[in-house]
Amino acid sequence: MPVEQLDALLSLRSDGRTLVGRDRIALLEAVIEHGSMTQAAKVAGFSYKAAWDAVQAINNLLPQPAFVTRAGGRRGRAAEVTEEGRKLISAFRRLEEKLLRISNAIAAEGLDNFDDLLLWGLSVKISARNAFRCKVVRIDLDPVDANVTLQVSEANNISAIITRGAAETLRLAPGRSAVALVKSSFVMLAPPGETAIAAGRNRLEGRVARRINGVANSEIELDIGDGKILIAVAPRVSSDDLAITEGDRLEAIFNASHVILATD
Known part of the structure; x- marks a missing residue:
């Protein structure tokens, strides 16, 4: 009987969508080949919106952006994978090769020597739309709480x-x-400096990169710098009242108690 070939996957998910996985890596590789998000999405089997969501999620979890865009391009909006993105692709493919060897060893030898097998299939699912890799700069402690900057x-x-x-x-x-981690529904938007901020609230300023309207809600993507995109979901009527359009400067406001932290 031929030995069964196994496949091992490791992924990080948010709102049921993969942040880093095989299909997202294939999308970045397609960007390198075609230099266009439109063409890369088509080749990798993504819708244009799904492709944008994928690369923005990756950018938010890396110290430097993996993906950037430029104006123009003969085949749609010009796109480029950065050196950080190329390192991510290389590291992912090396890990995938190692996992393949482990899978083949399991298929050939059984599970007796693989007590930690479940760790290789670990998948973390989170409900927060915003997931940012950050650096801790300060911790203020009292007997019960910790205020982390x-x-x-x-x-x-x-x-x-x-x-x-x-x-x-x-x-x-x-x-x-x-x-x-910050849920997109916890984020409020306001023009810069127009809303008084109570103690314990965050105020992040950025530029509107995109607005997507649904029947009841609008999804606003706010570029907060260094390739990081913060997403807010607000009632469409509120977004209309603010007349939010691409390029506007806005502040994202959310409670410090609504931020969830995770470490490896």
């Missing part, structure tokens, strides 16, 4: 209020990397 881009910091016990469990310290 994280740098998400050169121009913006995020404050998170978590329990002191959670901060200790996550081993948070200045200089350590962490992922900050």
Whole structure:
């Protein structure tokens, strides 16, 4: 009987969508080949919107953007995979090759020597649309709570209020990397400086990169710098009242208690 060939996958998901996985890596490779998001999406089997969501999610989780765009291009909007993106592709393909060897070894030898097998198929699902890799810059502790300040881009910091016990469990310290998660429905938008901010709230300024209208809600993508995109979902009537259009400067406002932190 031929040995069964196994396939091992490792993915990080948000709202049921893969942030980094085989299909997203194939999309980046298609961008390298074609230099156009429109063409890359078509070749990789993505809709144009799904392709944009995929590369923006990857950018938010990397220290530097994996993907950038330029004006123009004969075959649609010109696109480019950065050096950081190429490193991601290379690292992913090396890991995939190693996992393939492990899969073949399992198929040939059985599971007796693979007690940690479940770890190879670990998939983390989160409900927060915004997931940013940040650097911890400060921690203020009291007997119960910890106020953690994280740098998400050169121009913006995020404050998170978590329990002191959670901060200790996550081993948070200045200089350590962490992922900050914020649900898009928790984010309010306002013109810069027009809304008074209460204690314990975040205020991040950025430029509207895109607005997508649904029947009841609008999805606003806010470029907050360093290739990071913050997403807010607001009632369409509120977005219409603010007359939100691409290129507008807005502030994203959300409570520090609504930020969830994760570390490896």
